[in-house]
Amino acid sequence: MTSPPTLSIRHLAAGYGAIRVIDDLTLDVPAGSRVALLGRNGMGKTTLLASLMGLTRRFHGEVLLDARDISGLSTTARAAAGLGYVPQTRDIFASLTVEENLVAGLKGRPRSAVGEAYAMFPRLADRKKNLGTQLSGGEQQMLSTARTLLGQPSILLLDEPLEGLAPVICDELMASLIALTQDRSMTTILVEQQIDRALDYADVVLIIEHGHIAWSGQASAMREDPSLVDRYLGVGVH
């Protein structure tokens, strides 16, 4: 099993137009780790994931996979380099069927590989011929996640994958992701508002505040110290 590359971010400043949302952010994500990226609303979680995919404006800084600088690459080239992104907007093709959406994620793999998606989400198998527009929010989330996984990314970026899913489906998705990360030795960065679920999933926690990393440590350390949650994620003016 090949180990995924180490993801390194060096002095990254990125945002939209003239606005810098990510501000001189430096970070190493160990290969194979399960990272929870947490933070209050508007702190830059989505922007950081989007920046890793080349979807924002970069002011300065680099993104490296092992020693390779990918900051100048297109989004497509970053995907080819091993980054997989499941955006919060669930960018499925509404006019294609479930099966056609999955085939679009195969990146040259044999068509039979779509069976992996159906094994992970049996509900998608029942909806094979349904169009994207005919899926519930939760089913769209499953489809978007499954399609990205079919591309066998070495680093998977998940932006609030549990949003809108029933608790039992959240359990299944989290269990599937843990099994996959172990089987494939994949790195994952999970943005999630459900802190308990994120801590159950992650080994490493990063907390972002105003575009930089305000705290990083083991998930167990965060779980054992509720004051960290209050300070960085609680309600209030900071």
Ligand SMILES: Nc1ncnc2c1ncn2[C@@H]1O[C@H](COP(=O)(O)OP(=O)(O)OP(=O)(O)O)[C@@H](O)[C@H]1O
């Ligand atoms: N397309 C955009 N153009 C300009 N500003 C934006 C754009 N998208 C986000 N922002 C701003 O960037 C900041 C960070 O937003 P971002 O979506 O990254 O935060 P977040 O931590 O993911 O928040 P949430 O938890 O609410 O999803 C916010 O102030 C937001 O208003």
